[in-house]
Amino acid sequence: MDTSSDGEASLTIARRSNLNWLDFVGLLFLIGLAVLPPIEEWHKQLTLLAIGATQLAEGRIVRALPRRGPWYVMLIKIGLATILVDHTGELGINSSYYPIYYLPIVTAALYFGPWGTLLWTLAASAAYCSYLVPALEQYTLPLSGMTELALRILFFFIMAMVVNRFTIENRRQTWRYQELAETLAETNRQLRQAQEEARRSERLAALGQLSAGLAHEIRNPLAVIRGSAETLSGKLQGADDLSRELAGYILSEGNRVAALVSNFLDFARPLHAAPHPTEITSLLDRVLNSVTERWQGGPVRVERQYAPNLPLVPLDESLCEQAFLNLAQNAFEAMSNTGGVLTVEVRRTASQERDGVEVRFSDNGPGVAREMREQIFNPFVTTKKTGVGLGLSIVSRIVDGHHGAIRVEESATGGACFVLFFPLEVPAETHPETPLLTEAGE
Ligand SMILES: Nc1ncnc2c1ncn2[C@@H]1O[C@H](COP(=O)(O)OP(=O)(O)OP(=O)(O)O)[C@@H](O)[C@H]1O
Numbered sequence: 001m002d003t004s005s006d007g008e009a010s011l012t013i014a015r016r017s018n019l020n021w022l023d024f025v026g027l028l029f030l031i032g033l034a035v036l037p038p039i040e041e042w043h044k045q046l047t048l049l050a051i052g053a054t055q056l057a058e059g060r061i062v063r064a065l066p067r068r069g070p071w072y073v074m075l076i077k078i079g080l081a082t083i084l085v086d087h088t089g090e091l092g093i094n095s096s097y098y099p100i101y102y103l104p105i106v107t108a109a110l111y112f113g114p115w116g117t118l119l120w121t122l123a124a125s126a127a128y129c130s131y132l133v134p135a136l137e138q139y140t141l142p143l144s145g146m147t148e149l150a151l152r153i154l155f156f157f158i159m160a161m162v163v164n165r166f167t168i169e170n171r172r173q174t175w176r177y178q179e180l181a182e183t184l185a186e187t188n189r190q191l192r193q194a195q196e197e198a199r200r201s202e203r204l205a206a207l208g209q210l211s212a213g214l215a216h217e218i219r220n221p222l223a224v225i226r227g228s229a230e231t232l233s234g235k236l237q238g239a240d241d242l243s244r245e246l247a248g249y250i251l252s253e254g255n256r257v258a259a260l261v262s263n264f265l266d267f268a269r270p271l272h273a274a275p276h277p278t279e280i281t282s283l284l285d286r287v288l289n290s291v292t293e294r295w296q297g298g299p300v301r302v303e304r305q306y307a308p309n310l311p312l313v314p315l316d317e318s319l320c321e322q323a324f325l326n327l328a329q330n331a332f333e334a335m336s337n338t339g340g341v342l343t344v345e346v347r348r349t350a351s352q353e354r355d356g357v358e359v360r361f362s363d364n365g366p367g368v369a370r371e372m373r374e375q376i377f378n379p380f381v382t383t384k385k386t387g388v389g390l391g392l393s394i395v396s397r398i399v400d401g402h403h404g405a406i407r408v409e410e411s412a413t414g415g416a417c418f419v420l421f422f423p424l425e426v427p428a429e430t431h432p433e434t435p436l437l438t439e440a441g442e
């Protein structure tokens, strides 16, 4: 039987599995058959009843058994048609009810492909012709009888092929619409993602300018405060403990604020991405080895899954080194209590019709809650006691500087999976070192 029709059959099944008013109209016609002679032949009436029941149950049968259901329905219908023909004529082959075979033939055309339909039509024709065997024991078959029989059988096949063609065309149309709907949904999803990323870039740029302006304004008075505190501490060597302690606080806290300001400026400093063709896997290896060597928490294993024959990617090595370092560091920190595996995958891919390379950092730490997935890219968002919350915002800016994209998903093990995309073609305007952000006032 035509196995290629499996998918087709399931489509048809979905369409035909519920009862509808047309089934009941079909039953009315069967009742019409019941009131035509021979009326008192109860075998005939019972068979018609069984045919009606099969028609009604057909949807349920194929829904419950999507693969074998259509086969069962076909066997039942051919069997019932054959019984009906037997009980409606003195000789089965002469019965006027022979068109009842159209029922299984049309059913086959609806559920199966062209070869399946042909074979089932052949089976129905053979069942009908089987009445020739007992008839030929008593009668002869004249030429006109043979012609009539051939006509009937040929019409079976013609009907089967016409309905099957129409059904296949219908299914193709449905697939085309389904494909179109899927493409539209995918385009929509990509558009939403691109919008989200664009919003994030704008937000980071604005925040960068704001923090740069603020840091710049704080830096000068802070330098004066720290200088004065240092001088004051020197002058207070012989003074009482409390004065020395207070001067010490001014100095140490001043230094802390200075470190914070310097972090601000690191984040907000104009980003000069100067991409050069780079072997991304050796850059990753360097970063992963250095993070592993410095790591002092629980046992973390690094697994590398690099696709073969990767192209050179236009990357600014030192910026990307920092980005990969931040991501690897985060993954190690996420698994610091329990230990775990950081899987780094690199493969060639396309995103929004741009050819590029995708890097995935997946860990089996606690993962990132859905509602935090956009926020963690904002500066100063942290859940760590000693974190500053700048790591991912810097990564995000570096990826933007390469005209790439970054998103976070759930990894296969329920941890976090950061997915980075770097295009192979970088627009020409990035090559002259264009600052992404300008530090206000500088
Ligand atoms: N691999 C990860 N698994 C789970 N949560 C993560 C992961 N990476 C980042 N996060 C969450 O995102 C937050 C922000 O990360 P980000 O790197 O920006 O800052 P941080 O690591 O807290 O501080 P730092 O500035 O020192 O890097 C983290 O505090 C953490 O809650």
Ligand SMILES: [Mg+2]
Pocket: 326, 329, 330, 387, 390, 391, 392
């Ligand atoms: Mg971090």
